[in-house]
Amino acid sequence: MSIQEQEIQSDTLILLEKFLAKGKWYFILVIGVLYWGSMTSLLVAGFQYFTSEIPFWQALKVALYIYPACGVLFGWTMWMQLNHRRDKLRGKSRP
Template identity: 55%
Template sequence: MDDAALELQKLDALLAKGKMYVILVFGVFFWGMLVSLMVALIHYFILGDPFWAELQRALYIYPISGILFGWFTWVQIHRKRDKLRAQ
């Protein structure tokens, strides 16, 4: 099995999990939570703001933005799968 076939199989398995799975897991949980933590740490170390207050504020903003990131990821997965199928 070549690399393209293996990658196509992985993409199909990911798409089989559904749009909401990709948006929630990759967008909200992975991207949103990680960015929230990084922003809170940056504000804490550079600006001296209280960490927990910054984290609380970031957890309102970035997971919601993660919905858009997750949707974009879903679209990119579809494009990549279609491109691999066309080959």
């Protein structure tokens, strides 16, 4: 492995540690529910507004129930992936 690759892996590991230091529930609630769930709700409501006759606020109301709830699963999945990637960079995981 070259020196550049080692530096990139070291930088990536530092960034992953920074993300994971905030905690599991912070990551799930903020990244999963707040960011992913809210942004997906806005996008879906916008698409429904332009492609069907449903009013935007009605579509947004329904989307804000569905996608933030799914954001919990998204956030948990991303948390697990980041932990696996960190362990892999540390050399602790199995292939």
